[in-house]
Amino acid sequence: MSNGKVAVLGAGSWGTAFSMVLADAGNDVTMWARREEVAASINDKRENVDYLAGIELPPAISATHDPERALAGADVVVLAVPSQSLRDNLPAFLPYVESDAVLVSLMKGVELGTVKRMSEVIAEVGDIGPERIAVISGPNLAREIARREPAASVVACADEDVATMLQSRCHSPAFRPYTSVDVLGCELGGAYKNVVALCVGMAVGLGFGDNTTASLITRGLAETARLAMRLGANPLTLMGLAGLGDLVATCSSPLSRNRTFGEKLGQGMTVEEIYASTRQVAEGAKSCSSIRALAEQSGVEAPIVQHVDEVLAGDITTSELMQSFIQRDTKAEID
Numbered sequence: 101m102s103n104g105k106v107a108v109l110g111a112g113s114w115g116t117a118f119s120m121v122l123a124d125a126g127n128d129v130t131m132w133a134r135r136e137e138v139a140a141s142i143n144d145k146r147e148n149v150d151y152l153a154g155i156e157l158p159p160a161i162s163a164t165h166d167p168e169r170a171l172a173g174a175d176v177v178v179l180a181v182p183s184q185s186l187r188d189n190l191p192a193f194l195p196y197v198e199s200d201a202v203l204v205s206l207m208k209g210v211e212l213g214t215v216k217r218m219s220e221v222i223a224e225v226g227d228i229g230p231e232r233i234a235v236i237s238g239p240n241l242a243r244e245i246a247r248r249e250p251a252a253s254v255v256a257c258a259d260e261d262v263a264t265m266l267q268s269r270c271h272s273p274a275f276r277p278y279t280s281v282d283v284l285g286c287e288l289g290g291a292y293k294n295v296v297a298l299c300v301g302m303a304v305g306l307g308f309g310d311n312t313t314a315s316l317i318t319r320g321l322a323e324t325a326r327l328a329m330r331l332g333a334n335p336l337t338l339m340g341l342a343g344l345g346d347l348v349a350t351c352s353s354p355l356s357r358n359r360t361f362g363e364k365l366g367q368g369m370t371v372e373e374i375y376a377s378t379r380q381v382a383e384g385a386k387s388c389s390s391i392r393a394l395a396e397q398s399g400v401e402a403p404i405v406q407h408v409d410e411v412l413a414g415d416i417t418t419s420e421l422m423q424s425f426i427q428r429d430t431k432a433e434i435d
């Protein structure tokens with residue numbers, strides 16, 4: 101018997117892989133795809149050929165290009181579009197969202213201009229209270245999840261009962277969700293690790309080994325925790341799946357789009373050449389300057405975000421970034 105209907109808005113890699121988790125957990129899932137041909141591929145071929153080629157989608161998943169059809173009767177609405185497009189997309193979705201439905205963000209970015217997290221954008225545009233907004237974040241590379249490799253994640257909502265309800269809705273044989281009430285910590289962990297993965301990718305592209313990448317991952321975690329704690333996050337969230345867990349997965353995996361983006365920069369490609377080489381989103385490249393602005397507004401030192409932003413803007417090279425990390429003024433580790 102079905103648990104209920106879930107609408108998944110966004111039919112890229114993660115929207116599709118997470119739809120599989122939801123279907124495996126007993127939900128009926130209707131995906132909304134921006135392009136009609138993607139919806140047709142999901143319905144007719146049982147495959148999302150553009151984003152998860154070779155993966156067979158379960159029968160409980162269907163897709164449509166029509167937001168009204170996707171959202172009708174759904175008590176859980178999952179948002180999986182690129183972060184910088186969320187605000188523009190919401191007005192087409194919100195009129196069809198059921199009045200008591202919970203909105204769940206899978207997105208890992210911070211909005212340019214406003215420096216808002218995705219839960220804040222949803223709250224603002226939809227005038228929706230925190231008890232109806234949740235975030236799911238963790239070490240969840242889409243292709244591994246779609247292959248049903250074991251993984252864990254965090255469901256965060258200010259209302260613990262809602263987090264628990266969502267946890268049961270997405271607990272599948274291969275996917276183990278934990279609950280949290282620290283929405284801010286989970287979201288910042290997810291957005292920040294993308295920038296650290298860009299930086300690790302640069303190191304890999306420059307030919308450096310595990311000492312360099314481990315140093316960057318560790319200092320990246322310190323930097324993430326510094327900002328998140330200043331903004332009110334629970335420090336333990338950063339030690340958990342949505343912090344350290346996601347940071348390690350993304351920085352270590354050749355499947356990561358952010359790490360790959362950084363690697364190409366380290367190998368000498370330009371930002372424009374990399375954008376032209378793929379349809380997939382590397383959220384860190386988009387969110388880096390907004391995370392930098394957030395850190396500056398909060399009076400928090402953020403050298404990785406600052407240097408990566410300078411590389412993306414073409415102000416320094418990847419080699420200069422590495423030199424600067426080592427040669428700048430020294431300091432105590434815990435600071």
Ligand SMILES: NC(=O)C1=CN([C@@H]2O[C@H](COP(=O)(O)OP(=O)(O)OC[C@H]3O[C@@H](n4cnc5c(N)ncnc54)[C@H](OP(=O)(O)O)[C@@H]3O)[C@@H](O)[C@H]2O)C=CC1
Nearest residue numbers: 111112113114115134180181185207208241242380381383
């Ligand atoms: N992939 C992963 O492993 C994970 C991703 N995430 C996060 O999930 C979010 C979605 O990423 P993911 O699914 O991987 O992204 P992909 O790059 O795989 O897919 C992007 C999707 O968004 C659509 N899209 C692109 N531009 C727009 C727009 N302007 N308006 C509406 N839709 C648009 C694309 O449609 P079209 O095909 O028509 O271009 C496509 O369906 C990101 O924030 C990412 O950080 C989180 C955890 C894991």
Ligand SMILES: O=C(CO)COP(=O)(O)O
Nearest residue numbers: 238239240241356357358
């Ligand atoms: O968020 C992710 C894994 O948890 C996916 O990372 P990328 O967007 O770098 O592929």
